Amino acid sequence: xxxxxxxxxxxxxxxxxxxxxxxxxxxxxxxxxxxxxxxxxxxxxxxxxxxxxxxxxxxxxxxxxxxxxxxxxxxxxxxxxxxxxxxxxxxxxxxxxxxxxxxxxxxxxxxxxxxxxxxxxxxxxxxxxxxxxxxxxxxxxxxxxxxxxxxxxxxxxxxxxxxxxxxxxxxxxxxxxxxxxxxxxxxxxxxxxxxxxxxxxxxxxxxxxxxxxxxxxxxxxxxxxxxxxxxxxxxxxxxxxxxxxxxxxxxxxxxxxxxxxxxxxxxxxxxxxxxxxxxxxxxxxxxxxxxxxxxxxxxxxxxxxxxxxxxxxxxxxxxxxxxxxxxxxxxxxxxxxxxxxxxxxxxxxxxxxxxxxxxxxxxxxxxxxxxxxxxxxxxxxxxxxxxxxxxxxxxxxxxxxxxxxxxx
Amino acid sequence: xxxxxxxxxxxxxxxxxxxxxxxxxxxxxxxxxxxxxxxxxxxxxxxxxxxxxxxxxxxxxxxxxxxxxxxxxxxxxxxxxxxxxxxxxxxxxxxxxxxxxxxxxxxxxxxxxxxxxxxxxxxxxxxxxxxxxxxxxxxxxxxxxxxxxxxxxxxxxxxxxxxxxxxxxxxxxxxxxxxxxxxxxxxxxxxxxxxxxxxxxxxxxxxxxxxxxxxxxxxxxx
Numbered sequence: 001x002x003x004x005x006x007x008x009x010x011x012x013x014x015x016x017x018x019x020x021x022x023x024x025x026x027x028x029x030x031x032x033x034x035x036x037x038x039x040x041x042x043x044x045x046x047x048x049x050x051x052x053x054x055x056x057x058x059x060x061x062x063x064x065x066x067x068x069x070x071x072x073x074x075x076x077x078x079x080x081x082x083x084x085x086x087x088x089x090x091x092x093x094x095x096x097x098x099x100x101x102x103x104x105x106x107x108x109x110x111x112x113x114x115x116x117x118x119x120x121x122x123x124x125x126x127x128x129x130x131x132x133x134x135x136x137x138x139x140x141x142x143x144x145x146x147x148x149x150x151x152x153x154x155x156x157x158x159x160x161x162x163x164x165x166x167x168x169x170x171x172x173x174x175x176x177x178x179x180x181x182x183x184x185x186x187x188x189x190x191x192x193x194x195x196x197x198x199x200x201x202x203x204x205x206x207x208x209x210x211x212x213x214x215x216x217x218x219x220x221x222x223x224x225x226x227x228x229x230x231x232x233x234x235x236x237x238x239x240x241x242x243x244x245x246x247x248x249x250x251x252x253x254x255x256x257x258x259x260x261x262x263x264x265x266x267x268x269x270x271x272x273x274x275x276x277x278x279x280x281x282x283x284x285x286x287x288x289x290x291x292x293x294x295x296x297x298x299x300x301x302x303x304x305x306x307x308x309x310x311x312x313x314x315x316x317x318x319x320x321x322x323x324x325x326x327x328x329x330x331x332x333x334x335x336x337x338x339x340x341x342x343x344x345x346x347x348x349x350x351x352x353x354x355x356x357x358x359x360x361x362x363x364x365x366x367x368x369x370x371x372x373x374x375x376x377x378x379x380x381x382x383x384x385x386x387x388x389x390x391x392x393x394x395x396x397x398x399x400x401x402x403x404x405x406x407x408x
Numbered sequence: 409x410x411x412x413x414x415x416x417x418x419x420x421x422x423x424x425x426x427x428x429x430x431x432x433x434x435x436x437x438x439x440x441x442x443x444x445x446x447x448x449x450x451x452x453x454x455x456x457x458x459x460x461x462x463x464x465x466x467x468x469x470x471x472x473x474x475x476x477x478x479x480x481x482x483x484x485x486x487x488x489x490x491x492x493x494x495x496x497x498x499x500x501x502x503x504x505x506x507x508x509x510x511x512x513x514x515x516x517x518x519x520x521x522x523x524x525x526x527x528x529x530x531x532x533x534x535x536x537x538x539x540x541x542x543x544x545x546x547x548x549x550x551x552x553x554x555x556x557x558x559x560x561x562x563x564x565x566x567x568x569x570x571x572x573x574x575x576x577x578x579x580x581x582x583x584x585x586x587x588x589x590x591x592x593x594x595x596x597x598x599x600x601x602x603x604x605x606x607x608x609x610x611x612x613x614x615x616x617x618x619x620x621x622x623x624x625x626x627x628x629x630x
Contacts, residue, residue: 013506315503317501318501319514320462321460322490323490325482325487326482326486327483402462405501
């Protein structure tokens with residue numbers, strides 16, 4: 001009735017009667033598994049965080065910026081090649097585009113009472129809010145009506161609001177921006193720690209900005225913009241849209257064959273897939289490094305089991321004299337090895353989890369322990385036990401009982 | 409019970425061969441109490457190992473309870489050992505980390521069953537019920553050998569083999585062991601083979617077989 005249980009209790013006895021040795025053997029596996037769990041969780045966490053950031057910017061976002069142009073081999077700095085007319089043309093002629101938001105940025109001095117700061121002021125169209133996925137923390141964004149009339153209203157980035165107003169409510173307050181007076185109507189929700197974060201800038205209708213700074217014009221008389229952001233209605237078509245825009249802009253800018261683009265197009269979709277590819281490789285690399293320590297732990301198990309078999313030759317002889325078959329002996333030793341690595345795996349998961357929790361707690365990195373990593377680590381450690389335990393166990397089972405009994 | 413026909417056992421020793429048993433023919437009936445004597449190197453232990461199915465003969469036939477066992481695979485031999493044979497060794501061969509009771513249970517473990525109750529009963533037969541939870545190191549030599557007897561006995565084998573069971577004991581403990589063995593034999597009708605150097609012990613048996621240079625040289629009925 002309890003027969004099926006006996007090999008397990010025998011193996012368990014083998015483990016607990018050699019406590020120190022079992023502990024040291026397990027330690028190798030514990031460290032290996034803990035390393036796999038914590039390193040993989042760091043890799044996964046980082047990936048997830050980066051992708052979440054990109055998601056918050058909108059994965060359907062495509063941004064066009066003027067590129068550095070070269071003329072006769074001389075690099076001419078940042079070109080003023082993109083124009084509001086380009087934006088209008090894209091909006092009219094390229095398919096699968098939702099919204100187009102050209103913007104022009106300038107650095108201006110802001111003054112409120114005794115506080116002042118120099119920051120980037122971006123003149124935008126009302127579509128900019130939807131295109132950039134901006135949330136309003138307080139107040140409102142300006143409207144199409146404000147844009148048409150060139151109303152001097154601004155929306156502040158959260159850091160700017162903090163610097164100029166502290167804890168006070170800025171809505172309705174007047175401030176000086178360069179040469180004009182503007183009224184604050186909203187504050188943006190913070191998007192911390194992101195590239196091109198809107199936290200440090202302020203937004204104003206492009207038409208209003210034109211009253212404070214002179215927007216340059218190209219030779220053809222088109223109004224220069226700093227960038228054009230747009231959203232794609234179908235993310236599947238992002239590549240296609242990028243190609244269309246490229247050929248449209250090349251035509252508009254009269255770039256002949258063999259001449260480099262005078263603009264850069266960045267699609268979030270593309271960036272996201274590149275980043276997840278890179279971080280995926282990084283996670284795999286971290287996992288591989290950790291796997292090596294797990295492998296070393298496995299070799300430790302084999303080493304200990306070989307010694308254990310040698311040391312217990314007499315026990316094996318006795319068991320055989322009592323009628324143990326080869327199978328009984330090798331199951332006993334294999335189970336012992338599997339026990340050690342399984343227990344080591346479980347403890348390793350707990351330790352690894354604790355480590356990744358602590359790493360998260362420091363705030364430098366985000367970690368993510370997922371079920372698949374845990375299951376993988378534990379099953380790999382058991383598999384290592386079975387693999388590295390097999391040879392010693394097989395050795396043990398093949399011992400000649402008479403010689404085994406004679407050994408000391 | 410036991411029928412050996414022209415058994416030889418040859419061990420390779422480097423390039424030469426060492427003939428340990430050289431044509432042993434032997435019949436032992438059910439319920440016999442037999443002593444095997446002979447000088448060192450005469451092949452006593454090898455003979456006992458062959459009878460106990462720990463080893464296979466190089467040639468010859470061995471029938472245990474009318475079954476030819478000399479050509480069985482190692483797995484089948486292990487099964488025969490577990491069910492038919494109880495061993496008692498000169499050096500006791502108990503597992504030092506297990507209690508007396510657990511050692512006796514180990515004897516049942518590979519014989520296809522039995523429980524703690526049966527193990528306790530066997531310990532009772534050798535008068536060690538009260539020491540069941542002691543480890544071998546906490547027991548005297550005589551007590552250890554009694555645990556070993558209980559281990560051999562617990563599974564009720566038809567055959568018990570003792571290889572110089574008193575060799576490591578003082579004479580008083582030795583006599584105790586022999587009296588336990590002889591009374592088990594007379595009460596339970598177990599077939600009992602004892603390898604010994606001690607003529608006194610041999611003369612408490614029914615039959616004495618003398619071995620020399622791997623051959624049976626004499627037999628004596630007591």
